[in-house]
Amino acid sequence: MSQGHKLRDILDRPGFLVLPGIYDCLSAILAERAGFEVLFTSGFGISASTLGRPDYGFLTATEMLTSIGKIVQSVKVPVVADLDTGYGNPLNVMRTVTEAVQLGVAGVILEDQEWPKKCGHFSGKRVIPAAEQVEKIKAAVQARGDSGLVIIGRTDARAPLGLDEAMKRGRAYFDAGADIVFIEAPQSMDDLQAISAAFPDAPLFGNAIEGGKTPLLAAADWQNLGFKMVVFPLTGLFAATKAMENCFAHLKQHGTTAGFADLVNFGQFEEIIDVPKYRQLESQFAAKAGDGEG
Numbered sequence: 001m002s003q004g005h006k007l008r009d010i011l012d013r014p015g016f017l018v019l020p021g022i023y024d025c026l027s028a029i030l031a032e033r034a035g036f037e038v039l040f041t042s043g044f045g046i047s048a049s050t051l052g053r054p055d056y057g058f059l060t061a062t063e064m065l066t067s068i069g070k071i072v073q074s075v076k077v078p079v080v081a082d083l084d085t086g087y088g089n090p091l092n093v094m095r096t097v098t099e100a101v102q103l104g105v106a107g108v109i110l111e112d113q114e115w116p117k118k119c120g121h122f123s124g125k126r127v128i129p130a131a132e133q134v135e136k137i138k139a140a141v142q143a144r145g146d147s148g149l150v151i152i153g154r155t156d157a158r159a160p161l162g163l164d165e166a167m168k169r170g171r172a173y174f175d176a177g178a179d180i181v182f183i184e185a186p187q188s189m190d191d192l193q194a195i196s197a198a199f200p201d202a203p204l205f206g207n208a209i210e211g212g213k214t215p216l217l218a219a220a221d222w223q224n225l226g227f228k229m230v231v232f233p234l235t236g237l238f239a240a241t242k243a244m245e246n247c248f249a250h251l252k253q254h255g256t257t258a259g260f261a262d263l264v265n266f267g268q269f270e271e272i273i274d275v276p277k278y279r280q281l282e283s284q285f286a287a288k289a290g291d292g293e294g
Helices: 003-012 025-033 043-051 061-074 090-103 130-144 163-175 189-198 219-225 235-254 266-272 275-284
Strands: 017-022 039-041 079-082 107-111 150-155 180-183 205-207 229-232
Touching (some): 025 235, 025 266, 061 090, 090 107, 090 130, 266 275
C-alpha cells in the first residue's frame, strides 16, 4: 500500500489529527518516536534550517524535494509535504507532484500565492487568479495517478482579498479535486467559525503558529469547530532554537556544558539515530580474520 493510501485510511477514521511540523530527518525521527501517525514538512523550517533564511521563496523545487525525500526515507509514517506553489504553471505542478509521488510522499499542500511566495503569516502576500490555481489543482490530480496522494488546496487570499474571497477559493479548489481545504491565516474565532460553516462537506486543515495571526487553540477546540486536522508547523523548530540558544549561552558563560540539564547524552542520542542497528550490520558484513586471499 502506498503512503498516500495509508494517509487516506487514517483520514477515513473517526477523530482528529494533530500533525507536528518537521524540517529535517532528526526532527522527523523524534516526531515518529513521540507517536505521531502523520508528519508535516515545514517549508519555513526547511528554509531556516538549510539556508538560514526566511520563508520568502528562496528554496528551489530541487532543494525542497531533496530535503523532503530524505525525510520520507527516515521514517515509516506518512508525510505531508509543503510544496509551496508547485513551482510554476500546471505543467510544472505536474512534474513537482510526480516527483513527490516517486519519493513516497503521502500528501501535498499547494498554495495560490504569486511567486516568490511568503510564509502564510507574513504580511505583503499576493495571490494568483483563482482560475489559474484551479487548473493547477486539476493538474496535480491528474499527475498523482493511482498513488492515493492527498492534495490539500491552500489559499492565502484571506489577508489580501478578504475572508469571503478566501472561502470562495477554497470551495473552487475543493470542487477542482483537492481532498482537503486549507484557508491560511484566519485572524479570529469568527473567521474560523465562518470557515467551518462554509464547508460542512469538506475536510478542513488548520495551521497553528505560536505568535502567528491565527488564535492558538487546543486540538479539541479545532475539532469542535469542525476541522479534521491541524498542523503545528514551527513548534519543533522554535523549541530547538530556544534549547540551542540556552545551551550555547551556558557554554559561552561557563566554558562547559556541566550543569546544563536539557541535553541527551551520547548513549541516548545513539539510540535515537539507531546506532545499534548499524553496529550489528557492520559486524554482520565485517571481513573475517583469515578469510582474505593468501
